[in-house]
Amino acid sequence: MKTLKIIKKLFLLIFILFFIVQNANAANRSLSLALLYTNDIHGAIDASFAYYLNPEFPPKTGNLASIKTILNNYKTLIGSDTYLLLDAGDFFQGTPLSNLSKGEAVIDIFNELGYTAVCPGNHDFDMGFDNLKNLAKILKANLLCCNIFEEAANTIPEIFKPYIIQQIENLKIGIIGVITDDMPRLSSGQNIKGLKFINSAQAVSKYVDILKIIEKCDIIIVLSHLGFEEDKILASKVKGIDIIIGGHSHTGVRKIYNDPENHTLITQAFSKGGTLGNLTLIIDLDAKKILNFKHELISLFSDQFPPDKKILERIKYWKDKYEKGFDDVIGYTKYNLQKSSLESNLGNLICDALMHRYGVDVAFQNSGGIRAEIKKGNITLRDIFNVLPFDNEVMLLKMTGAELAEALEVSVLGTHGILQVGGVEMVFNPNAPRYKKVKSAKVKGQPIDKDKIYTVATNSYLIESEGATYAVFKGAQYIENTHDVLRDVVIDYIRQKKNIEVEIEGRIKTE
Numbered sequence: 001m002k003t004l005k006i007i008k009k010l011f012l013l014i015f016i017l018f019f020i021v022q023n024a025n026a027a028n029r030s031l032s033l034a035l036l037y038t039n040d041i042h043g044a045i046d047a048s049f050a051y052y053l054n055p056e057f058p059p060k061t062g063n064l065a066s067i068k069t070i071l072n073n074y075k076t077l078i079g080s081d082t083y084l085l086l087d088a089g090d091f092f093q094g095t096p097l098s099n100l101s102k103g104e105a106v107i108d109i110f111n112e113l114g115y116t117a118v119c120p121g122n123h124d125f126d127m128g129f130d131n132l133k134n135l136a137k138i139l140k141a142n143l144l145c146c147n148i149f150e151e152a153a154n155t156i157p158e159i160f161k162p163y164i165i166q167q168i169e170n171l172k173i174g175i176i177g178v179i180t181d182d183m184p185r186l187s188s189g190q191n192i193k194g195l196k197f198i199n200s201a202q203a204v205s206k207y208v209d210i211l212k213i214i215e216k217c218d219i220i221i222v223l224s225h226l227g228f229e230e231d232k233i234l235a236s237k238v239k240g241i242d243i244i245i246g247g248h249s250h251t252g253v254r255k256i257y258n259d260p261e262n263h264t265l266i267t268q269a270f271s272k273g274g275t276l277g278n279l280t281l282i283i284d285l286d287a288k289k290i291l292n293f294k295h296e297l298i299s300l301f302s303d304q305f306p307p308d309k310k311i312l313e314r315i316k317y318w319k320d321k322y323e324k325g326f327d328d329v330i331g332y333t334k335y336n337l338q339k340s341s342l343e344s345n346l347g348n349l350i351c352d353a354l355m356h357r358y359g360v361d362v363a364f365q366n367s368g369g370i371r372a373e374i375k376k377g378n379i380t381l382r383d384i385f386n387v388l389p390f391d392n393e394v395m396l397l398k399m400t401g402a403e404l405a406e407a408l409e410v411s412v413l414g415t416h417g418i419l420q421v422g423g424v425e426m427v428f429n430p431n432a433p434r435y436k437k438v439k440s441a442k443v444k445g446q447p448i449d450k451d452k453i454y455t456v457a458t459n460s461y462l463i464e465s466e467g468a469t470y471a472v473f474k475g476a477q478y479i480e481n482t483h484d485v486l487r488d489v490v491i492d493y494i495r496q497k498k499n500i501e502v503e504i505e506g507r508i509k510t511e
């Protein structure tokens, strides 16, 4: 009997030991994986100021050099076992440094940081598809996009992969890239010549199936340049996406969005390089399941994350190469030059420069093309580059009064920012029905004569972007491309005038 008791005890002991070992194993078999992400950097790789946090005393941000500091110390600063670094597009086009280097400076810093994957944004085509191909050659990260096809070959262009699979421990993580369905409307025709764009949800759905069924991926991430609202639609339409890391709408998603049905997590991290997103997944490696997650948008304050010296040196190299004379003063402004989705004094300044150079009756500038503001005081070349980063050219048009009246109605549709104007005074009612909002409109003090021909100056974006929005300009009876870059026209105007005193003067009023 005694031996039986001992054997029983021994069994119990073995059982307990086994249980402890099992549990110890289970506790060891989890992994914290940080998905670190940026979007819409728009060339802002260099240290900057967070005017959006405090317009008067903006805190300094270290941008990509501060991200490098976080990567160098991710175990202590992020607290994860490992990480992936991702970007959701519109990486260049927006600062002198990135524009004049045609994106090369941004790609160089991306390579230094060691991005895993990047998806292209609409603005990454602004210097043509050939330029993007050149950038893809030097980019070390995977360039992911599943819904762009070469029209002739009917295949995805060589520079893009529709997806990649990252193996981390025993996990297979599939990452798919996708770009906005609005490409034909957002890009100038020549920049996307020979390309066609497949419906984003259909394309993503196809690759989710491939990753799940054929590749047996455990986690699926979509790197999306669709915009936050479109990401929500994608998440509800396509089952099986665990995470969407988005861009395009410049949304700061502080509280992560969780699709109520498919439980897809959606996030995005503002724009212009001042923020790093961190979605850290706690994963059970045995069950291959996400157990929990932690999410934050990290403001890249320089004093908190001192910029990495090596990255600062690289950025200095590019600045020395491309930014000579950029801080020279070209004029002085009495007031803060601000943008607005209604009349803005910065919009007025741009239109005045067009009126002055070309002697036209009317000038138009789209509000969305004005990308920064200028503080009162000195104006530098850099300021103008920040305001007008796109290399749009000035177009001269002849339009009938009827066409002009239609253009003003298009301006106040409410689906996009208003057109900034020169030579026009208008009153509109935002609540009136579409195409009936303009209550009065005058050109040079006279009511618009429907049959009269007016001369108009505007920028090439309004003529060349496809889609119906600005079709009224494309339909004008006479269109001439001056091949003058709009930015240069504004620079010349400020250099001539020296002292700028432009105010909001009632060119656009609401009823």
Ligand SMILES: [Zn+2]
Binding pocket: 090, 121, 122, 123, 225, 247, 248, 249
């Ligand atoms: Zn975009």
